Amino acid sequence: MRRFLRCLPALGLLLAPAALLAQDVSGPSFKEGDVIGYEQIDRLQKYLPKEFWDNRDFFFYEGMQLRIGPAHADYAPAEAYQAATRANAGKAKLGADGSLSGYVSGQPFPMDQIDCKGDPDAAVKMAWNFDRRWDGEGGAAKFIYSYWDRGERLPLYYEGKSRRVWLSGRIEPEYQATNGDVFRGEQRKRVFGIEVEAPFDSRGLTLLTYRYKGSEKPLAQSHNDDTWVYSPSLRRVRRISSAQRSDAVAGTDFTFDDLFSFDGIVPQYTWKCNGNQDVLAPMNSQVKGYPLNEEHNFGPFGLSFADDVWDLRKSVVIELQPRAADHPYSKKVIYIDEQSMEPLYSFAYDRKGELWKLIWHNHRWSDDPGFPEYDGWPGVDPPRDITPVSDVVVNVQTGTGNRIEYWDRNGTPFDSKGALRRYIDQNRLTKGR
């Protein structure tokens, strides 16, 4: 007994850190159905990226009602995508510069086989999985792009339609004979189009971008994107071959490659896996924004999704560093949903290493009863797609930002191949003008 008493102080020293550890690993202080107001936001801190929490003044506000959704809900992609992942496992290979070869369809590198700590290529494999995440046909939507300056909505805006179409890696049965290509011998990977409808002086501005399969090759052999831009003021089309699109421009805080947190070319960056983290994020939005509702409250800065349902998710955290010396970013840290590979948060740092831009997203679940706009199609029914429906970027240095809303986005394909063929033809930019 005496010996036991002598040991007590030492036992206390041992127990103290254990107690701290227990605090660290304790579960969340919230449960599904809880409504978190501004006064309770401290309960969220442990489940938010540090950069987000440090800048919470942009996002949390008095009057907000953040409802806690399910923890780790099943948002696994469409069965056909999962089947393609199983069928093509082992075919995708990494090459020089983190390039990709041998890919057919599905997830290039099954996530359950990637070891973040032990595999030096883990992050670039995840980057390819992110690049080739399940996305339906690609996503069509009406959008509004608004500009914000410390809570003031600026007069400038753009409104229109956008559509992304995957021409390779398709999982529908009709494309199995062509190894996932929509058209036999296809060299394009995907196509992205934007048509501006408002304001009046920009009406008719049209962009069409091809990304090629060759962009997945090592840098020396890489095929640059081609973009066609129709400018109504000039009534002509310009073609641009972009070697390096990543930029940041005054007036808009989003760059093309910031769409969906990262929409760039994987081999143009080096990648690092920072680990895993459980995070809260808006995944299955239960509110509606443009074009379904134009009155939703996005908070005093206009850049918040706090008034919505947030799910607890398992995320992987990867970090990119541009290989190009003239890239404005020194690095970007991206939080990706481990199951769906959808972007949750990302944080871009300037060349001096200071946090510059914070990007985050809202999503909708295609199979939610409140999402009737997203229909299944032959071979992919139900679609099982967590699709982004809004992106926000905040320039934390200047207090400016942008919000893109496209709450009706869905990946249901074109009704016919003819309609698809017409959409991706750059000649349509001038037809009828």
Add this chain to the structure above:
Amino acid sequence: MSGRTHRRATLAWIGAAALSSLAAAPLPAAAQEVPDIAGIYEMQGEMTVEGSPDRFMITGKLVVKQDGVNCTTITEAAIRRAAGTSGPVSAALIGTGTATLEGRKFTGKSELQSLVSEVPELDVAVPFAPRTAGPVLDATANGEVLADGSLKLEIRSTLVGEGFTLPEGRRTIVVAKRVARSPTELSKKKK
């Protein structure tokens, strides 16, 4: 590159060069004590080229972080053609710099990345229009704190790297008005 395209590109770089010095800018000071100039500024200015009808309008943000007389700056600005014969042009510069206060005068320098639209007719604020990173510019600025607390700057810049030239005789004057102390201070203009 056609002559016209080259001319547009050159003009874009002229604008970029003017903008570059903005990051170097703002640092005023009271005669006896160090003025507090930290905050976010909205800039407006103009660049003219002697003997040329070209005129460029400059707008953007300047962020000043202050530690005594020493400051660091962040510039994000756009430059747009307001007059001239070479067609529309817009460009942008982003970057960082340092500056030192001496009374109500200040001097600064900065290194800025130029960004130019690959479609010269397309304004830099149009989302997702392809843009390309151009050369870096070194800029110096001399200025003063005006009576109302705004900063007035005169800017000179030089190009780092090759690929284009800049005409002599360009003059850039910018006035920056402080609009906030921090990025999370809501705009007073908000309705």
